């Protein structure tokens with residue numbers, strides 16, 4: 724087992740694998756979709772931009788031991804999205820270890836509303852609380868991003884209101900480790916889903 728594979732997470736339908744250059748075609752297809760990026764940057768990424776993101780993310784895995792995973796459907800080996808545990812930042816381009824952990828998600832448009840984001844989110848949150856010992860977990864989004872807000876709520880997060888992160892005013896949600904342990908159902912085999 725390599726050091727990288729230690730960070731892989733498995734759910735009923737997904738493998739979460741640290742983002743890798745081998746994932747470039749699938750991640751580029753995801754990130755080049757302006758509808759997927761609507762509330763994130765407002766425009767699709769070029770393949771070269773996605774390649775540079777993967778490079779930065781790989782460096783973060785080496786430095787911190789957590790960052791962005793590629794979501795791969797176990798049934799088909801297709802890339803269906805990405806998700807992260809990382810530190811928030813007020814500004815700049817790199818996560819700030821002084822800031823709280825955040826959880827994030829992005830799913831291919833033709834795979835929306837199939838439960839992939841929440842399935843991955845539960846596994847990533849469990850990783851943050853158990854493996855990283857996170858005291859709390861934040862999630863932030865554009866206040867108009869109803870889909871992301873729905874995932875946050877379904878994860879059991881509560882709304883902190885509008886806060887400034889990433890040099891933007893964003894809607895901010897939080898779940899503490901105590902609340903997670905008391906109420907969350909960790910991702911595990913056997914959850915009811917039909918498609919792969």
Ligand SMILES: CC(C)(COP(=O)(O)OP(=O)(O)OC[C@H]1O[C@@H](n2cnc3c(N)ncnc32)[C@H](O)[C@@H]1OP(=O)(O)O)[C@@H](O)C(=O)NCCC(=O)NCCS
Nearest residue numbers: 759828829830835836837838839840841864870871873874
């Ligand atoms: C946000 C996103 C990742 C959700 O992915 P998904 O796989 O479709 O979400 P899920 O299927 O796991 O849905 C989880 C819950 O959210 C609800 N939901 C999903 N999309 C929704 C929408 N557009 N409006 C309202 N509720 C929505 C689902 O119904 C489900 O709740 P339920 O089980 O109680 O019905 C996806 O819409 C996406 O990739 N958006 C673009 C990228 C993005 O904005 N990422 C977040 C940046 S902060």
